[in-house]
Amino acid sequence: MGYKVAVVGATGNVGREMLDILAERRFPADEVVALASSRSLGTEVSFGDKILKCKSLETYDFSGVDICLMSAGGAVSKEWSPKIGAAGAVVIDNSSAWRYDSDVPLIVPEVNADAIVGFSKRNIIANPNCSTAQLVVALKPLHDKARILRVVVSTYQSVSGAGKEAMDELFAQTRAIFVSDSVETKNFPKRIAFNVIPEIDVFMEDGFTKEEWKMMAETKKILDPKIKLTATCVRVPVFIGHSEAVNIEFENPISADEARDILREAPGCLVIDKRERGGYITPHEAAGEDATYISRIREDATVEHGLVLWVVADNLRKGAALNAIQIAEALINRKLIAPKKKAA
Numbered sequence: 001m002g003y004k005v006a007v008v009g010a011t012g013n014v015g016r017e018m019l020d021i022l023a024e025r026r027f028p029a030d031e032v033v034a035l036a037s038s039r040s041l042g043t044e045v046s047f048g049d050k051i052l053k054c055k056s057l058e059t060y061d062f063s064g065v066d067i068c069l070m071s072a073g074g075a076v077s078k079e080w081s082p083k084i085g086a087a088g089a090v091v092i093d094n095s096s097a098w099r100y101d102s103d104v105p106l107i108v109p110e111v112n113a114d115a116i117v118g119f120s121k122r123n124i125i126a127n128p129n130c131s132t133a134q135l136v137v138a139l140k141p142l143h144d145k146a147r148i149l150r151v152v153v154s155t156y157q158s159v160s161g162a163g164k165e166a167m168d169e170l171f172a173q174t175r176a177i178f179v180s181d182s183v184e185t186k187n188f189p190k191r192i193a194f195n196v197i198p199e200i201d202v203f204m205e206d207g208f209t210k211e212e213w214k215m216m217a218e219t220k221k222i223l224d225p226k227i228k229l230t231a232t233c234v235r236v237p238v239f240i241g242h243s244e245a246v247n248i249e250f251e252n253p254i255s256a257d258e259a260r261d262i263l264r265e266a267p268g269c270l271v272i273d274k275r276e277r278g279g280y281i282t283p284h285e286a287a288g289e290d291a292t293y294i295s296r297i298r299e300d301a302t303v304e305h306g307l308v309l310w311v312v313a314d315n316l317r318k319g320a321a322l323n324a325i326q327i328a329e330a331l332i333n334r335k336l337i338a339p340k341k342k343a344a
């Protein structure tokens with residue numbers, strides 16, 4: 001007997017990717033249900049070679065659902081995840097609503113899969129921010145080898161990280177500029193086409209943005225609370241794929257060659273580092289892929305034990321949908337859930 005899986009936010013960027021990945025990985029589901037807001041009632045979405053018609057979250061009965069992949073924003077998750085969890089489904093949530101709750105595990109399976117057991121307190125597991133997910137996949141094996149003291153990261157984040165309307169905005173602005181039309185700005189604080197914007201999420205009192213704070217807080221929760229991290233998060237006019245320039249300071253010595261060998265063996269990582277023209281990965285090449293790509297590995301001579309890396313991943317996959325489905329697979333592989341008996 002397989003699982004009954006509900007995908008909430010099935011019409012969105014992440015939800016559509018979830019449906020694709022469930023089909024690609026032959027997730028052991030007997031039934032997959034697509035849910036979105038009442039606006040999308042009846043909207044068709046693809047699931048492998050099938051078409052699913054969206055149902056409304058508001059009126060859906062979750063009592064037979066085993067796993068709910070939630071991807072409909074923080075406000076929807078705050079309201080619905082506890083209700084769905086109480087109905088007996090394990091919720092794997094993509095929003096930031098539960099990430100910092102001490103009763104909710106925040107999981108990147110390559111890094112802290114063992115922490116998953118804490119899910120039963122609320123029946124909710126949180127997926128990290130897209131920028132954090134790819135970062136910790138690259139940091140974990142290096143931390144195990146040489147103990148990370150401090151990380152300085154600058155991100156180059158694609159517009160798909162801000163949802164489907166944000167992707168439409170980049171397209172519309174680019175087109176408008178080419179045909180000398182007026183450029184409208186709605187989802188971003190400034191024009192994104194042919195520009196970069198150092199503001200993702202709201203400003204906090206100390207001048208950092210919430211996105212920058214999330215990278216710091218989530219890296220501590222997932223990897224090690226002792227790691228110091230400072231981030232500058234920047235939106236760039238790329239449709240899919242987040243890139244990061246990462247400076248790492250270690251307690252113990254580690255050379256670029258050692259780091260390259262360690263990362264080559266590390267789960268989820270793919271090293272492409274040829275030290276020649278074009279011998280690295282860009283977001284365009286990472287889009288649609290599952291790996292976290294690591295390039296430009298070099299020693300930072302300005303600190304005692306330092307490395308610099310270039311880390312790229314598909315934010316809709318490793319940064320969201322893939323990670324959520326890997327969490328569901330970890331629950332099953334560790335026998336932490338079993339399919340509910342369904343009425344005949």
Ligand SMILES: NC(=O)c1ccc[n+]([C@@H]2O[C@H](COP(=O)([O-])OP(=O)(O)OC[C@H]3O[C@@H](n4cnc5c(N)ncnc54)[C@H](OP(=O)(O)O)[C@@H]3O)[C@@H](O)[C@H]2O)c1
Nearest residue numbers: 009011012013014036037040072073094095161163164320
């Ligand atoms: N994009 C990323 O890289 C990324 C990475 C990590 C986490 N996340 C998080 O994942 C979530 C979804 O992101 P996204 O990029 O997929 O956004 P999106 O493309 O804007 O899609 C939002 C989805 O949520 C649904 N929704 C909105 N209000 C709803 C309601 N009241 N009831 C039920 N469904 C509702 C929408 O349905 P309708 O079409 O019916 O409105 C749509 O399916 C967000 O919390 C985001 O922060 C995104």
